[in-house]
Amino acid sequence: MDKKYSPIGVFDSGLGGLTVVKDLLEYLPNEDIVFFGDTARVPYGGRSRETITAYVREDIDFLMQHSVKAVVIACNTADSMARAAVEKDYDVPMVGVVIPAAKKAAAVTRNGRVGVIGTKATVESRAYETAMAEFAPRVRVFPVACPLLAPLVEEGRFHKGDPVVDRVLSDYLEPLKAKDVDTLILGCTHYPLLYDSIAAIMPQTELICSGPASTEALIDLLDRNELRNDSGKPGSIQYYVSDAPARFAENGGKFIGREIHGSVTLVSPKVPSIQ
Ligand code: DGL
Numbered sequence: 001m002d003k004k005y006s007p008i009g010v011f012d013s014g015l016g017g018l019t020v021v022k023d024l025l026e027y028l029p030n031e032d033i034v035f036f037g038d039t040a041r042v043p044y045g046g047r048s049r050e051t052i053t054a055y056v057r058e059d060i061d062f063l064m065q066h067s068v069k070a071v072v073i074a075c076n077t078a079d080s081m082a083r084a085a086v087e088k089d090y091d092v093p094m095v096g097v098v099i100p101a102a103k104k105a106a107a108v109t110r111n112g113r114v115g116v117i118g119t120k121a122t123v124e125s126r127a128y129e130t131a132m133a134e135f136a137p138r139v140r141v142f143p144v145a146c147p148l149l150a151p152l153v154e155e156g157r158f159h160k161g162d163p164v165v166d167r168v169l170s171d172y173l174e175p176l177k178a179k180d181v182d183t184l185i186l187g188c189t190h191y192p193l194l195y196d197s198i199a200a201i202m203p204q205t206e207l208i209c210s211g212p213a214s215t216e217a218l219i220d221l222l223d224r225n226e227l228r229n230d231s232g233k234p235g236s237i238q239y240y241v242s243d244a245p246a247r248f249a250e251n252g253g254k255f256i257g258r259e260i261h262g263s264v265t266l267v268s269p270k271v272p273s274i275q
Contacts, residue, residue, distance in 0.1 A: 004227050007032035007238075008218070009063030009092075010072040013055075014042030014154055015248065016190035017074030018255035020097070021237070023211035024072070025256070027219065030229045033237040034066045036267075040243035043150045044077045045119025045188070052121060056082035060090060062240070062267065068092060069227050072218055076187045076210065077119045080127035093221050098127045099135075100213035101185050106136035108206050109183040115176040115205075116143040118187030119150060128187060142179045143187075146172045150190040156251060158193035165197055173201050181205060193255065239264040 010017055010024065014037050021035055036059055038044075044052050056078045063071055071094045073079045079096035087094050105114045116128045123145040132141050148168050152158065157165055176184065183206045186192060192209045199207060222228045229235065241248045245264040252260045 006069040007034045009068030011036040011059040012075040013044040019192040020074035020211045022256045023215040031235045037241045039241040045121050049081050053082040076122045080122045080125035095218045097210035097214045100217040102131035104213045105183045105208045111182045112139045113181045115181035115184040116187045117146045120145045153190040160196040240267050
């Protein structure tokens with residue numbers, strides 16, 4: 001079969017990657033997608049580089065079982081901590097979230113001061129500083145680790161006006177307001193669910209999400225490699241998780257902006273494989 005008709009593999013530690021899938025569905029409606037959410041081991045963001053790298057290898061190995069034509073690392077933590085170590089071991093092009101979001105922020109900022117919020121691991125990796133130093137060395141990056149946000153979102157605590165969320169966000173965002181950033185990268189794919197709450201606290205700040213930025217990068221990659229599905233048929237999506245498929249189906253709709261139709265398949269958490 002022509003490789004261009006193979007699916008695109010997408011993974012995240014949990015539900016967050018669905019915010020990227022939302023944009024893929026909108027801008028690449030003819031592509032088949034295989035999504036893996038490592039719901040048994042979420043969150044990744046407080047773990048060591050060694051552990052995250054081991055998990056990421058297993059996530060990609062699982063997607064490779066579906067003969068994917070490209071992999072979207074829909075997790076800033078995985079992209080920041082593990083991509084450099086694992087990418088060379090796979091014969092498939094990969095798109096992450098860090099470089100596309102950094103490029104977008106560099107294009108948008110007017111005062112050259114860009115904030116980044118992300119998991120502890122993402123901030124420790126300095127991936128955004130490294131990317132910006134390469135593409136826009138004059139832009140200063142101000143990163144803040146927000147370890148409580150992804151777990152809150154996974155627990156369904158993301159509604160605007162939730163007092164717990166507002167309190168936690170104020171604590172994390174106050175230092176960035178003081179730094180006068182005019183652009184803020186939501187450097188975790190869980191955070192678009194908090195978009196309205198963040199925008200309410202930082203109304204003058206341009207917010208950059210992973211989804212649109214990495215979708216643009218993926219379209220470019222597919223076109224350059226002549227991998228775009230040109231069948232004209234609507235694409236399909238298959239969901240796989242390593243724990244609690246019913247909860248994923250129930251909560252995932254809020255991430256993706258539409259009901260999760262069809263089944264969500266449970267696969268083994270340790271070495272994900274088709275059962
Ligand atoms: N969605 C992941 C990211 O973009 C983070 C969640 C986690 O800590 O696993 O970084």
